[in-house]
Amino acid sequence: MRDVAVVGVGMTKWGELWDKSLRTIFVEPALMALEDAGLDRLDSMIVGCMSSGLFVGQEHLASLLSDYLGKNPVPAARVESACASGGLALRQGFIEVASGMSDIVLVGGVEKMTDVNGGEATFALGTAADQEYEGYHGLTFPGLYALMAVHHMHAHGTTREQLARVAVKNHENGSRNPLAQFPFKVSIETVLDSVLVADPLRILDCSPITDGAAAVILCPVEMAKKLKKPVVRITGSGHATDTIALSARQDLSWIESTHLAAKKALAMAKRKVEDMQLFEVHDCFTIAEIMVTEALGIVKRGQGGPAVADGLTALTGKFPVNPSGGLKAKGHPVGATGVAQAVEVVKQLRGDAGARQVKGATRGLTQNMGGTGGSTVVHVFEAE
């Protein structure tokens, strides 16, 4: 397998983009990434998107986007793994470059979520759960994560305040990210007083509905070295699945797919989790970040709550988690999230992250998961 580098990144402002269609939302960061890479050709495209069928009535997505980008007849593949679609796209692009099948691959992620009403969006997102065993009985994603939160509180003594600390931290970071959907701080009182969605989760525990896209350009490291840019390698890629239905898990508040995907990615990179200097993880709900820090091994099982409360995962902490603001503040256009995590880590490792820069960071990790952890994709990035 060939070594793979990220040589271009692109992301635009996320939010409720009423004046842009899915194809426009995608093409803007894709062009930015191509320009950033400074390469004059493209061999292939991989696009992560969860449900363009249900959100905008459009499948055959990769062909549409390669067409609108002016890149046909380039091969273009769409991949889907619910909210981990972006991470999966990165992995498929990584494999394609590593294999030698293609040299220069554009990996993009996109979701246009605001063209449907709230009920339709809840249904579309619910298709990440087991429809026959969960969805049709009334479970929604806030409901599923609320069950996980209650279990975590019961099993490990996690408190309502610790959940709120995740939102406070990620909005603090997001206030330093001009591309974030909600680039402002929130106080712990605001989180605790926000409207209840599914007990114990309140609206400020939940990531938002977002329109957005992100893109990166991959190529072999040997080719990247000839470009006049800092080289950021992808040194590890891990992917694992778990039961899609929460009811089939042995432990409701342990994300086994994240644990396994991280183990594989770190083993491939020949690194330990302690070697990582920043983490972009899947905080679709505040409880998710707490469970993920445990599954990654940043803290021991059950210690995710105290870790955030003690500042371990703050921007200036020992293990900064979600310097970008995370899904919580940056927004969560589901298929784009995994690619945006890579964009953030590359910016950080290049030293281009502005007011949210983790000083001197040379190694970072992304963790992107689908549903309640039915799938996870983890990547390790290292600056030369």
Added chain:
Amino acid sequence: MRDVAVVGVGMTKWGELWDKSLRTIFVEPALMALEDAGLDRLDSMIVGCMSSGLFVGQEHLASLLSDYLGKNPVPAARVESACASGGLALRQGFIEVASGMSDIVLVGGVEKMTDVNGGEATFALGTAADQEYEGYHGLTFPGLYALMAVHHMHAHGTTREQLARVAVKNHENGSRNPLAQFPFKVSIETVLDSVLVADPLRILDCSPITDGAAAVILCPVEMAKKLKKPVVRITGSGHATDTIALSARQDLSWIESTHLAAKKALAMAKRKVEDMQLFEVHDCFTIAEIMVTEALGIVKRGQGGPAVADGLTALTGKFPVNPSGGLKAKGHPVGATGVAQAVEVVKQLRGDAGARQVKGATRGLTQNMGGTGGSTVVHVFEAE
């Protein structure tokens, strides 16, 4: 890149499978393929499916299927390229094995299309076209292919009878395939008298709405040689895109993506189209097969109509096309079709195709396309 072989195939009877859900439909051929391969482990799964979101309200599909197959935590990715989703899955699996990332990969394709009504199915299939520029103005797939047929008749003198000959040939072949949805012969008169769908296309020019799945197991050729089975290699893989909107094409009845994908696949295999002894191609409508035989180079531009009328593409002709019965008689569960094409070619190259066996065939080609040719995936298979 490592050499890749197909070592297991599985397919069950296709049709309107009212008593089976999507997951059951998928798992049956997947288990058959695993048993056929006789391998005791699985490293990864790739699943092709066009629109489980719109057809059955389920995304996060690969995790669901790996779970139901009892294979989690194995990595599982779903890919989509409209009706070419199955061919794309095969290509992604091929790349994954070739890269060295995984040794044993299950590639499956599935679609459960009959749980929605006719209007909903037409809408779901229409998402393979450009929704903003075609779908929302009323174009459906029979309508788009009817436009292509009218253009082909005008430009090349193709006749209504020649279109019907494609249906007659493929039903003749399909009558020899016990797994086909419609395993019976039709006469040219029956086709010509069948109900009009979109002039000039009649119902017997159209592939049906089908529930079904298919699966193959891939591994490196070196590993395949140790198994006690005939080794069938994938020697070429080609993938190309085109404008997704038909209105943007230079020639309405020329499938450029098929032309380019075949060129790439044949070049990789170091073969010419004349070296191929059978073809499984995407006859979603009778006119499609005519255009595809031209784009592949089996016949010259404009000669697809006479070719079928003269028997060139019959089971006993020089270049047998769709010995399985094609999409027309075998059925067209859109995401499964590309994988089922591979199943047929492998059965043929193993000499296991029963009453429809192409005698002594050692080389075959599959061509699977999305929409009106917005994407095409072509593979070349060769027996050792």
